Amino acid sequence: MAAHFGRLRKGATTTAVAAVAVAALSASQAPGVTTDDLGRQAAGAAQPSGDANTGGAGGGATGDSPYYTDLPPLKSPNPSPSASPTTGTTVSVGEAEAGIPATVLDAYKKAEAELRASKPGCNLPWQLLAAIGKVESGQARGGRVDASGTTYSPILGPKLDGNGFALIADTDHGAYDGDPAYDRAVGPMQFIPSTWEWAGRDGNGDGKKDPNNVYDAALAAGHYLCRFDRDLSVQSQMNAAILNYNNSTEYLNTVLSWLEYYRKGTHEVPDGTGTLPSHSSNSNPGASPSPTTPATPSTPSTPSTPSTPKPGGGSTSPTPKPPTPSSPAPSPTPPTPTQTVDHLEDANTGKLTATAGSAFGTKVAVRAESKASKGVSKVRVRFTIIGDTDATFTGGESVATVVTGSAGTATAPALVAGEKTGDFTVRATVVGRVLGGLDYTATVTPRQADTLTRTSDTALTCVPGGEFADQVELKATYKGAVAGKVAATATLIKSADDATENDKGPYFKDADGKTIRTLTDLTTDADGVLKLPKLYADDATGTFLLRVNTTGGAVLTVELKVAAAAS
Template sequence: MTLPPTSRRGLLRHGICAVALAACLTTAATVQPTTASAGDADPGPSAPQARPRGVPDLELPNLLRDGSGQGKAGDHSGPGFPGGPGYQGVNGIPATALDAYQKAEQALAASQPQCHLPWQLIAGIGRVESVHASGYGLRADGTTAMPIRGPRLDGGQFALIRDTDGGRWDGDAAYDRAVGPLQFIPSTWATWGADGNHDNTKDPNNLYDAALGTGRYLCAGERDLSDPADLDRAVLSYNNSRAYVTAVLQWMRTYRSNGAAKLPDNLPTTPHRPDPTARLPRPGGPADTAVRTTPAPAGRRSLTTAPRPVPPGAPAHLRPQPPALRPAAKPQPTPARRALARLDRIGPEEIKAQTERTLRPLQQIVARDVHGTPIPGIDLRLALTGDAAVRFLGPAARPMADASLAVTVRTNHQGIANVPAFTTGTSPGTATLRATAPGAPGPAVTFTITVRPAATPAADCLIPLDAAEITVPVDTAATSPLRIKATQDRTPAAGARVEAVILSSAGGSTPTEDGPYFEDRQHRRLRTLVLPPADAEGVIPLPALHAGRRPGSYLLRLTTPAGVRLDIPVTVTAEPAAPVHPAPAAFGANAA
């Protein structure tokens, strides 16, 4: 399907690219096709099939994170399948679709060996056009329980293609629609249609027929698909969109290099809709019948059969009866949500944090179905375990209580959920963040949160702000404020730590035992003290310095953990400070 001009960019969605599982598939009997005559047109980028005719699924395959999937075809319990280790689902193809693609390759290898058609190319188109008919009730004979139809090609959002089949295949006698799992335009099918299952009917709604018809169309004009130029022209003739070619060829390479995991036909999933305005009925509803049409008589444009004339005097049971009143149709429920097959992480597995911090990680989680397509609106439960005191932030941006270490997040329209913000405690350690889907056993993804001690801000310079030296009489405390400023590269070093030591004499290296001192809250004398961290301006205030009772010369040494040092001389004089008497209060109108 070709993208409409207004939506080509928005529909190109890139994923994390993935490796899946090697699959050993047995070959089936060769099907002999009917080849096109020499007069058939060589389709190109301007062919009706290549015109904008619906919305393809242009998501690219994803790379397997650890490359552990090693399942074998037909094994639905081992690695690479739901419930098995290493399951990824990116290269999964329903069993009937896989058989149809491979038989088409075998048939073309016999009838047009120069084409070198790989089944993976047909599978790439089937993946982009209808996700291999998944969710439409694919059956073992190649039919589907529900029709797969593109939008009405009336020249609105898509191409203008008036009816060419009398509504035989698409149910529309006014305009054409692309039909079937490979989305053929009816006029294209009229030329390139094939009978891939030998039931004497060429039906684009049947996957075996459609796969063989796709192979014949791609091989038209004596193309050699082992030639990259011919391969590019062939896919452009199917849909003249560079984004379409990129997606198809990427899926082809994925199936070719990693094999295909054979999935059950009835694996639950929501169908891809080539017609964005269509409502899809659910299997089991009124449309749950095999899509198989019969040829209409020549010249007839209606799908209904005209009643036969009844001769006069015919018995009552042969006369036309009035139509029976049908009960009002019940509203159809919305399609069931796609089954979750796996969770993938976006970003590193390890989340690094420091103690006493609030962190908003960039890591995300993607919910995917069995085909690797993201699923929006899935609730995921995220739980924390481990020895680090990590807590999710609550609605009020406060750490949640210890008893509640789990939160629920929902995937957005792209199937992605963000890992929420959390806080760390005062102690380093590790924690595990595990994401699961409630009620969906198996799929899970984990992150490791490593909490390390917070780095101490560094300072390469200490500057005295109030005095380069201090003089204080015995038995008193310094009256002027004592402050220093810590800087790093001439800018304030907020949070820098400094240790203060009072030495016995200038040039000494041991703290004094009876000289100046600081006091703590319990009035204990301290001559070694770790000062509070610098504020946002890099300023560190020192507590009051008490002179003690022994006069002399001392040294206040301030040192950072990195060894940066500032020495401030301290002199304790023998004369006590003179008492300070307050001035008498002034009275009167002229008082200053």
């Protein structure tokens, strides 16, 4: 019989065994990853602090909610040809633990395909999603999902009320977790509501982002793991991504164990028939995410002591017990730093302006303050980019969560402008409190050039009714540097003093071959070069002018000569 470690409990022993399990399962590692590498990195990987990498309450996506600690068998799946009960295709059948419910497996593979297209540099393996799904919810409770991938009943973690777990006051008014007092991790991938609010995705194309839908949750988890331009084919970056999901070395080791197990072979099983885990990182067995949290049964009342019959009739009352001294009232729980925050104040954020494609020189900074206007440390502040923009924070994300320092200040990561110009908003809010936020307006200005020059000094000549042998090619610079992707226009003008469009002389042709003398929507290439289309001449002779203008004020006027050919 294959050895199992699923009966082991949380603690040092579990961590040690997890490391052994990873080592035993690593016979077919990815190139460049050794058994020794995995063991050391799993046990000693740096844990993310509460900074921009943190999505939840210091515990990433799940808010440090409990997870299943069952480990895979040390014996790898033993492939043998068999037909899938749902598709009829040949699959590898081995250990029961290698079976993944059909809809859940499909969700993982579709998420991998989407990430391969949208973030190819991430190299996300679907087996990593399967490993996290196993640890977080036992593959959606063994695949108890409907045809669209939605769980038959919500999968909820315990209240994050600070009693053995992180303390996260309600952030969604119970919209996702049904709890108006405290947040709970929700769904097959166990996202806390405050993280799902910005990380949620629509994975099944139904127009909704539902944390209880395995397609939506798997895609959201994939994007969450691929944040900050991570390459998950690099073991240290994969470790960081897993720890960012749940900040625990034991969690990391457990996920890595299932990852390697699934990499060695899996097969599809019907929905609802997956193997269910039984051991949790919580102190109580089986206290991991559950479809519902049952109410605590009421304690039955103590039956009254019967009176003792007297000889000859009547009864004797029982001997009265001395009164039990009352216990001292428990001292009130001190408020958390988040609960003491009264408002956010600006922390000398400067003007937020950048040219398209460049980094902003100023960062958004806020200060969390109490009613007495004192700075409050260890408070999570979320910065969110809002508006029609492709600007992001460094790393490509539109949301970043930062923990305030000793002075109560939180500074957002640097903003990077995209190609869309105009204004957008950066909003700062306190995570875990319903307080007014601070909005900052950021502006992206168009790329500019201040100088245009021809790349050749060849004279531009043509005979009447002919075409110019050379095309006009220019180079744009801004403050001496190459000015790439700068907008420009080109117009054949009447004279140096009259910039209106000429009605005779040289001309361009549009896509239909019609005469045009003004070109708009021109853009220099990455090297600042702008090559205009071919020029043609009508029957007019003489010297004509072509004027090119760019955003930023660069202007160049080029002479074009049309003369009859010499006899």
